[in-house]
Amino acid sequence: MKDKKIIIAGLLIFLIILFSPFLYNIFVNAGSAQPAPELVLTEKAKAAKECVRSTDYMTAEHMRVLDLWRHSVVRNAERIYVNSKGKEFTMSLSNTCLDCHSNKAEFCDRCHNYASVRPYCWDCHIDNPKEKE
Numbered sequence: 001m002k003d004k005k006i007i008i009a010g011l012l013i014f015l016i017i018l019f020s021p022f023l024y025n026i027f028v029n030a031g032s033a034q035p036a037p038e039l040v041l042t043e044k045a046k047a048a049k050e051c052v053r054s055t056d057y058m059t060a061e062h063m064r065v066l067d068l069w070r071h072s073v074v075r076n077a078e079r080i081y082v083n084s085k086g087k088e089f090t091m092s093l094s095n096t097c098l099d100c101h102s103n104k105a106e107f108c109d110r111c112h113n114y115a116s117v118r119p120y121c122w123d124c125h126i127d128n129p130k131e132k133e
């Protein structure tokens with residue numbers, strides 16, 4: 001009878017040790033996943049209220065917009081983009097995107113760092129058009 005108690009106690013200790021990584025995750029580590037980055041909008045962006053397309057679309061597909069813009073400009077010499085609301089934009093990474101989002105570090109970079117994305121565009125395109133002009 002005494003042996004039975006010892007065996008059960010031993011089993012319990014064994015199970016606790018076995019599951020300790022999961023218990024640790026549930027009770028100690030809870031909520032410590034890296035929080036989503038806080039994106040800052042410039043005064044100019046706030047005043048404009050909207051991006052070139054809907055926010056949801058931009059969050060997910062802004063690289064496609066940039067690809068399309070590049071293609072239009074470089075291949076077709078088309079520089080004006082008209083969105084679904086009839087608003088016109090000059091298709092330019094530095095002069096349009098970074099005109100509203102001139103705080104690249106607190107906007108584009110912050111999100112890219114979080115997602116571990118390293119766009120190589122800035123090898124050629126200036127990232128602070130206002131300061132350099």
Ligand code: HEC
Pocket residue numbers: 039041044045046048049050051052055058059062065066089093096097098099100101
């Ligand atoms: C006229 C000003 C303006 C221009 C030009 C502009 N944006 Fe925006 N952008 C905004 C605003 C305002 C928001 C936020 C809208 C909101 O909060 O709903 C936004 C949102 C975004 C978002 C989503 C951010 C999030 O919270 O997920 C991305 C990505 C983005 N823009 C990228 C771009 C890119 C790339 C370009 C150029 C192709 C561009 N923007 C051009 C004003 C602009």
Ligand code: HEC
Pocket residue numbers: 039059062063066097098101107108109111112115117118119120121
């Ligand atoms: C809400 C987060 C977020 C914001 C804000 C954001 N990006 Fe991105 N961006 C991403 C993610 C995530 C990817 C990678 C997507 C993929 O690979 O499918 C990406 C990819 C890109 C790419 C393609 C890179 C490649 O090598 O394929 C470009 C170009 C780009 N972003 C430009 C910008 C610019 C310019 C801004 C600021 C005006 C911006 N992004 C703001 C999240 C963001």
Ligand code: HEC
Pocket residue numbers: 066067069070073074091092093094095119120121122123124125
């Ligand atoms: C090797 C240099 C180089 C790199 C890297 C590069 N570009 Fe370009 N890009 C150019 C040149 C040159 C033009 C043509 C400029 C013009 O005609 O106005 C251009 C034009 C563009 C245009 C249209 C005109 C404008 O003013 O923006 C867009 C949009 C664009 N590129 C987006 C991108 C994006 C997004 C990336 C990164 C994924 C990128 N480019 C990387 C050299 C480069």
